[in-house]
Amino acid sequence: xxxxxxxxxxxxxxxxxxxxxxxxxxxxxxxxxxxxxxxxxxxxxxxxxxxxxxxxxxxxxxxxxxxxxxxxxxxxxxxxxxxxxxxxxxxxxxxxxxxxxxxxxxxxxxxxxxxxxxxxxxxxxxxxxxxxxxxxxxxxxxxxxxxxxxxxxxxxxxxxxxxxxxxxxxxxxxxxxxxxxxxxxxxxxxxxxxxxxxxxxxxxxxxxxxxxxxxxxxxxxxxxxxxxxxxxxxxxxxxxxxxxxxxxxxxxxxxxxxxxxxxxxxxxxxxxxxxxxxxxxxxxxxxxxxxxxxxxxxxxxxxxx
Amino acid sequence: xxxxxxxxxxxxxxxxxxxxxxxxxxxxxxxxxxxxxxxxxxxxxxxxxxxxxxxxxxxxxxxxxxxxxxxxxxxxxxxxxxxxxxxxxxxxxxxxxxxxxxxxxxxxxxxxxxxxxxxxxxxxxxxxxxxxxxxxxxxxxxxxxxxxxxxxxxxxxxxxxxxxxxxxxxxxxxxxxxxxxxxxxxxxxxxxxxxxxxxxxxxxxxxxxxxxxxxxxxxxxxxxxxxxxxxxxxxxxxxxxxxxxxxxxxxxxxxxxxxxxxxxxxxxxxxxxxxxxxxxxxxxxxxxxxxxxxxxxxxxxxxxxxxxxxxxxxxxxxxxxxxxxxxxxxxxxxxxxxxxxxxxxxxxxxxxxxxxxxxxxxxxxxxxxxxxxxxxxxxxxxxxxxxxxxxxxxxxxxxxxxxxxxxxxxxxxxxxxxxxxxxxxxxxxxxxxxxxxxxxxxxxxxxxxxxxxxxxxxxxxxxxxxxxxxxxxxxxxxxxxxxxxxxxxxxxxxxxxxxxxxxxxxxxxxxxxxxxxxxxxxxxxxxxxxxxxxxxxxxxxxxxxxxxxxxxxxxxxxxxxxxxxxxxxxxxxxxxxxxxxxxxxxxxxxxxxxxxxxxxxxxxxxxxxxxxxxxxxxxxxxxxxxxxxxxxxxxxxxxxxxxxxxxxxxxxxxxxxxxxx
Numbered sequence: 001x002x003x004x005x006x007x008x009x010x011x012x013x014x015x016x017x018x019x020x021x022x023x024x025x026x027x028x029x030x031x032x033x034x035x036x037x038x039x040x041x042x043x044x045x046x047x048x049x050x051x052x053x054x055x056x057x058x059x060x061x062x063x064x065x066x067x068x069x070x071x072x073x074x075x076x077x078x079x080x081x082x083x084x085x086x087x088x089x090x091x092x093x094x095x096x097x098x099x100x101x102x103x104x105x106x107x108x109x110x111x112x113x114x115x116x117x118x119x120x121x122x123x124x125x126x127x128x129x130x131x132x133x134x135x136x137x138x139x140x141x142x143x144x145x146x147x148x149x150x151x152x153x154x155x156x157x158x159x160x161x162x163x164x165x166x167x168x169x170x171x172x173x174x175x176x177x178x179x180x181x182x183x184x185x186x187x188x189x190x191x192x193x194x195x196x197x198x199x200x201x202x203x204x205x206x207x208x209x210x211x212x213x214x215x216x217x218x219x220x221x222x223x224x225x226x227x228x229x230x231x232x233x234x235x236x237x238x239x240x241x242x243x244x245x246x247x248x249x250x251x252x253x254x255x256x257x258x259x260x261x262x263x264x265x266x267x268x269x270x271x272x273x274x275x276x277x278x279x280x281x282x283x284x285x286x287x288x289x290x291x292x293x294x295x296x297x298x299x300x301x302x303x304x305x
Numbered sequence: 306x307x308x309x310x311x312x313x314x315x316x317x318x319x320x321x322x323x324x325x326x327x328x329x330x331x332x333x334x335x336x337x338x339x340x341x342x343x344x345x346x347x348x349x350x351x352x353x354x355x356x357x358x359x360x361x362x363x364x365x366x367x368x369x370x371x372x373x374x375x376x377x378x379x380x381x382x383x384x385x386x387x388x389x390x391x392x393x394x395x396x397x398x399x400x401x402x403x404x405x406x407x408x409x410x411x412x413x414x415x416x417x418x419x420x421x422x423x424x425x426x427x428x429x430x431x432x433x434x435x436x437x438x439x440x441x442x443x444x445x446x447x448x449x450x451x452x453x454x455x456x457x458x459x460x461x462x463x464x465x466x467x468x469x470x471x472x473x474x475x476x477x478x479x480x481x482x483x484x485x486x487x488x489x490x491x492x493x494x495x496x497x498x499x500x501x502x503x504x505x506x507x508x509x510x511x512x513x514x515x516x517x518x519x520x521x522x523x524x525x526x527x528x529x530x531x532x533x534x535x536x537x538x539x540x541x542x543x544x545x546x547x548x549x550x551x552x553x554x555x556x557x558x559x560x561x562x563x564x565x566x567x568x569x570x571x572x573x574x575x576x577x578x579x580x581x582x583x584x585x586x587x588x589x590x591x592x593x594x595x596x597x598x599x600x601x602x603x604x605x606x607x608x609x610x611x612x613x614x615x616x617x618x619x620x621x622x623x624x625x626x627x628x629x630x631x632x633x634x635x636x637x638x639x640x641x642x643x644x645x646x647x648x649x650x651x652x653x654x655x656x657x658x659x660x661x662x663x664x665x666x667x668x669x670x671x672x673x674x675x676x677x678x679x680x681x682x683x684x685x686x687x688x689x690x691x692x693x694x695x696x697x698x699x700x701x702x703x704x705x706x707x708x709x710x711x712x713x714x715x716x717x718x719x720x721x722x723x724x725x726x727x728x729x730x731x732x733x734x735x736x737x738x739x740x741x742x743x744x745x746x747x748x749x750x751x752x753x754x755x756x757x758x759x760x761x762x763x764x765x766x767x768x769x770x771x772x773x774x775x776x777x778x779x780x781x782x783x784x785x786x787x788x789x790x791x792x793x794x795x796x797x798x799x800x801x802x803x804x805x806x807x808x809x810x811x812x813x814x815x816x817x818x819x820x821x822x823x824x825x826x827x828x829x830x831x832x833x834x835x836x837x838x839x840x841x842x843x844x845x846x847x848x849x850x851x852x853x854x855x856x857x858x859x860x861x862x863x864x865x866x867x868x869x870x871x872x873x874x875x876x877x878x879x880x881x882x883x884x885x886x887x888x889x890x891x892x893x894x895x896x897x898x899x900x901x902x903x904x905x906x907x908x909x910x911x912x913x914x915x916x917x918x919x920x921x922x923x924x925x926x927x928x929x930x931x932x933x934x935x936x937x938x939x940x941x942x943x944x945x946x947x948x949x950x951x952x953x954x955x956x957x958x959x960x961x962x963x964x965x966x
Contacts, residue, residue: 051389
């Protein structure tokens with residue numbers, strides 16, 4: 001049986017090699033030895049190049065990623081005779097995929113992304129031939145499982161009692177993040193983070209859903225616009241309701257509203273409490289009971305209506 | 306690289322299951338069946354979800370919210386053309402989750418024909434429940450029981466060609482009851498409850514095109530975003546104030562329509578050559594909103610005299626936003642990548658608010674506010690990424706950011722204008738460096754550090770002098786992944802009157818082990834330590850208190866463990882346990898150690914120990930090749946150490962059948 005197989009391969013190789021142009025022999029040669037890959041390859045987005053039959057050989061089917069197959073067939077296999085992604089460094093892996101996939105806006109920042117700088121390449125998250133995800137050839141059925149594999153502390157945050165509903169399937173990580181890197185954030189100092197996607201007007205991604213907080217408002221809570229939602233909220237999850245950074249509202253507010261100099265709009269201190277307030281009275285412990293429009297108001301400079 | 310791919314598969318084998326349903330094991334063959342030239346895979350799971358709840362139900366609804374009833378727990382359907390030449394489509398993928406009445410429902414559809422079109426749709430619903438403020442005096446304000454419905458539609462024509470078109474729509478609707486508060490007649494906090502029926506609608510339409518010109522890809526998109534809020538607030542009958550019951554609303558009506566548009570442009574260019582890759586992007590969004598607030602309130606005020614107050618406010622807000630980005634990547638060799646990124650962000654928020662208040666229909670007070678807040682940020686960063694040898698690489702970067710904030714707060718009262726204008730600039734310099742090691746093929750070690758210095762942060766809690774350290778070790782083989790890491794963020798921001806210091810440290814360890822295809826283990830431990838101290842100033846009994854500190858201690862331990870195993874195709878079982886516990890600073894009562902502010906209310910707010918745990922178990926039994934029976938149980942227990950009124954517990958479960966057509 002093995003003799004017959006070897007003879008068949010030799011003949012196949014001879015036919016392919018004779019018809020090869022620059023070492024490209026077409027994907028039909030690959031299916032003989034890689035039936036497990038080929039049997040489901042029609043579901044793979046990369047199959048489009050085969051189906052169209054209009055792409056040049058270097059952009060068609062298996063050889064569009066793995067390079068010319070002539071030497072590989074002649075050698076009857078082997079990882080040294082073809083581009084084997086399992087042997088590539090992360091940099092070369094990335095370069096290979098970006099030959100086609102760099103032409104997409106969502107991947108414009110992949111070279112400077114945290115993932116790239118930390119040695120991750122496309123194959124860390126994508127399984128080109130064995131994906132079980134319905135989209136994007138992800139290496140896990142659920143996107144969140146893929147991310148949790150490395151981001152354990154984030155997984156802990158989404159296990160907290162108050163959290164965005166990622167584990168429940170309502171949201172995914174890519175609703176807010178771009179795993180391929182993002183443009184510089186427009187909040188804080190434009191430095192970090194580098195993996196957060198941006199909403200309309202390039203604001204924080206929170207505004208994609210919480211559109212009522214986008215404004216513009218006549219009276220902006222300036223800290224929201226300047227430093228972003230994270231000034232007051234933990235975006236993933238928190239032990240505090242409403243994802244607040246502190247369990248009690250007034251402690252959160254007073255950390256900034258303490259009259260300390262050099263901060264705020266006029267750089268002469270963030271407005272401190274009014275003398276009419278009395279912290280000894282529980283009435284004044286829930287700042288947002290009166291300052292109900294704390295994210296911004298059109299009618300009141302102190303966000304009361 | 307092999308181990309990265311294999312590890313991904315291993316992760317899949319021990320997928321984190323943190324909600325008991327839907328069942329991840331589908332019915333039917335994963336390979337599907339062939340029909341009319343298409344491969345068809347489908348699985349539908351429907352069943353009954355059960356929830357027995359005790360304790361603080363609003364708190365349960367806020368953090369879990371699963372209820373009772375029949376659900377279409379999940380479904381999956383795909384059709385793929387086997388030749389890639391389907392008549393009308395080559396691929397259809399439909400997924401749903403929680404349809405029926407789960408609090409978190411979703412559906413997605415992808416349909417495409419190679420080279421002709423691709424259409425993606427997603428629809429989501431979130432039953433959002435917020436119990437409101439429940440502490441003393443708040444009376445549950447900010448209670449929300451609303452539904453968010455979101456949908457996205459994207460159609461791409463000629464998706465695989467150099468010249469393609471995009472058309473899209475995104476919409477969201479939030480409706481439902483809300484309970485808030487209003488403050489009327491005077492400023493001495495006579496808070497009165499206020500009921501509203503929320504109605505917020507957002508529509509975004511977009512159209513775009515991508516083409517290639519001289520080897521450069523040009524992508525442009527034009528969008529129109531429309532937002533409308535038509536929430537009405539009303540109270541009928543006499544409603545006394547929460548704080549000062551002598552203030553009574555006998556009649557109240559508020560209308561506050563808030564409408565506007567944010568049309569936008571985005572233009573991007575990219576090209577990648579052998580030695581250089583360049584991309585640039587420019588966006589402009591012109592946001593504007595118009596608003597009216599018309600409010601009438603009648604009733605005895607704090608002194609007992611009848612008040613008849615009407616407030617009318619109208620005006621508009623504008624926010625044009627422009628951004629520009631330019632990324633240049635140099636690829637001088639196979640080992641070296643140098644990336645320089647420049648970004649410019651400019652936003653100008655301004656608005657007029659005409660405020661008129663009539664008291665007892667005798668006197669009117671008219672004020673005109675104008676506000677302006679402009680932010681301009683320019684940042685430039687350079688990263689160098691060098692893979693010195695296959696087992697070691699380094700990266701380093703430097704970033705400079707310059708942010709200018711201009712402000713104008715003006716008010717015209719009785720035709721007399723006054724204004725406060727200001728401008729400030731903050732400069733941030735940051736440096737970062739990291740080391741990647743791979744001494745063995747399955748072992749990777751990452752260490753990185755960042756140091757930053759800012760000279761004019763906007764708030765006392767913003768970053769001024771900070772440093773961050775990050776370390777991670779991972780060992781990955783085909784069946785085993787072990788990882789551990791530590792992160793620390795220290796920020797110190799001091800001023801004359803007070804200081805803010807924040808220390809955050811996180812440690813984690815996690816592992817997945819899939820020794821057999823039918824057996825998998827998954828475990829994670831994380832510890833998050835947060836300690837902050839901030840200077841505060843406040844009034845107590847009409848006296849200004851300064852020089853005190855507000856402290857917050859949080860020590861959160863999180864554990865997630867799970868195991869999945871199959872019994873010879875007779876049953877798939879999963880057991881899991883999740884626990885989050887904030888141990889606080891170790892105190893046994895709310896009384897603190899006397900550090901920070903001496904006021905008892907501040908002492909009691911320094912730490913909030915609590916625990917939240919959730920064990921779960923699930924079994925899935927194949928009845929036939931196309932039918933499965935599933936059942937599961939999950940417990941949720943929430944407990945605060947000092948405030949038992951917030952605690953809840955819930956026994957939830959489900960039973961279902963999954964089948965394939």
